[in-house]
Amino acid sequence: MNTTTAISFQYIKNPAALNDAQRSQRLQAPGFGRVFTDYMATIKYSPDAGWHDAKIEPRTALSLDPATLVLHYAQEIFEGMKAYRLPDGRAALFRPNENAKRFRNSARRLAMPELPEAFFTEAVRRLVKQEDKWIPTEEGSALYLRPFMIATEAVLGVKPSTEYLFCVIANPVGSYFKGGDDGVSVWVSDTYIRAAVGGTGDAKCGGNYAASLAAHAEATQHNCDQVVFLDAVERTWIEELGAMNIFFVFKDGSIQTPPLTGTILPGITRASLIELATREGISVREEPYSIDAWQQDALSGEGVEAFACGTAAVITPIGNVKGRQHEFVIGDGRPGSTTLMLKEKLTQMQNGRRPDPFGWVEPIN
Known part of the structure; x- marks a missing residue:
């Protein structure tokens, strides 16, 4: 079982990734939660292998059996965080270790395996590095990151799953609330x-x-x-x-x-x-x-x-x-x-x- 403080990620190129002009067009008015980047980070879990098969891969639809536990008993957790563009051009995260800690607490409450904090932050950092050009620069905008974990064992029974998928997706966002000067x-x-x-x-x-x-x-x-x-x-x-x-x-x-x-x-x-x-x-x-x-x-x-x-x-x-x-x-x-x-x-x-x-x-x- 993988209990170390580091994990190796495999990189899989996305042949359908948007070019600069297409990406720029998507970034014009992204709204919130509607536009997504080209890649995602994934890590799998099983009792024998522990946390394994870490990838930065093309963002695509997930294939799930109709009996997958998350669909019936809601064994699922997630986080919300952002990557920002600094004045010197670098990307930056805000307190990612706190998100990693809270993710572990949520996993514990939902009877899910606790993802090591180092794995969580490494997955987030690698995805942000890969999708750096997707970070918008307008006032109030950022690259919103959604780490989540779902139970993937296919069985109908009220019990903790034995298999899980951890995933991080990203989408450029503008302001969450729109409106005038009133609260x-x-x-x-x-x-x-x-x-x-x-x-x-x-x-x-x-x-x-x-x-x-x-x-x-x-x-x-x-x-x-x-x-x-x-x-x-x-x-x-x-x-x-x-x-x-x-x-x-x-x-x-x-x-x-x-x-x-x-x-x-x-x-x-x-x-x-x-x-x-x-x-x-x-x-x-x-x-x-x-x-x-x-x-x-x-x-x-x-x-x-x-x-x-x-x-x-x-x-x-x-x-x-x-x-x-x-x-x-x-x-x-x-x-x-x-x-x-x-x-x-x-x-x-x-x-x-x-x-x-x-x-x-x-x-x-």
């Missing part, structure tokens, strides 16, 4: 929950997102961009905004975010913003915050800003909140000064336009 509108769901203690809330698995789609549809029906999930027991405490972590800014300049108690995904952007805000002299609390307190603070002027954060959207200001029992505006409904300051400092750091005192940005030579 997004959010719907407070009192019908659906995202996670409960002992569940998979702190794992990044597809089932969590599938279960959230009905709540998102409910938000759309009420002309809202996103949904606010409350806790599963009391339906009182704010947990996440859709697939993103959430922060609240108060009149005294302090920031608060819900604590990680096993039901909330430990976001890498979340952790980075806590460290960045603390370095800027901002008091940050990781404490429970109720939906009723949020409404009261917003109406009284104590709560002046709110924003969500994640790899895809980076930082998204929240303008107004609606629900069957709640309706209020955050501040003046527009992005606040603390939100804008943190977004600028983080994105400028990620793009190499501001010093990185934390050592988070890792150039790929």
Whole structure:
């Protein structure tokens, strides 16, 4: 079994890879999640061989037996990360080791084999090096990376698979949310929950997102961009905004975010913003915050800003909140000064336009 800290990748050329002119055309307005690069990274797992058969190969459709376990019992996990273009022309990743650690945690929760962190980061780095020309340079753009792992054993039975495929695909992306200067509108769901203690809330698995789609549809029906999930027991405490972590800014300049108690995904952007805000002299609390307190603070002027954060959207200001029992505006409904300051400092750091005192940005030579 391969338990070393290094793995050898085989390179397979893609004869159908786009030329420079075709690639340039695709990069004009890539949107989000629609345009994909020419290659992917793959590693297979089996009990006898361990992690093996690592490749950088042409991106193509996967061939799966109809009885493949992932199709029936959802044994699947994934990550989201980005590669950025630095001013000196190099590509760079942002805290890839944190993604690798979270991927292992998700695998453990879903009873899947843990991919060594060195294998994870090597696969990501090699794919970025291969697809370097796909990294867009426009403001707010990046090369989005989607590492994932699926159960590939073909058998109908509720059990962990014996075989797995780890894969990394990439797509150039623009801004996640489109719109004007106002913050997004959010719907407070009192019908659906995202996670409960002992569940998979702190794992990044597809089932969590599938279960959230009905709540998102409910938000759309009420002309809202996103949904606010409350806790599963009391339906009182704010947990996440859709697939993103959430922060609240108060009149005294302090920031608060819900604590990680096993039901909330430990976001890498979340952790980075806590460290960045603390370095800027901002008091940050990781404490429970109720939906009723949020409404009261917003109406009284104590709560002046709110924003969500994640790899895809980076930082998204929240303008107004609606629900069957709640309706209020955050501040003046527009992005606040603390939100804008943190977004600028983080994105400028990620793009190499501001010093990185934390050592988070890792150039790929």
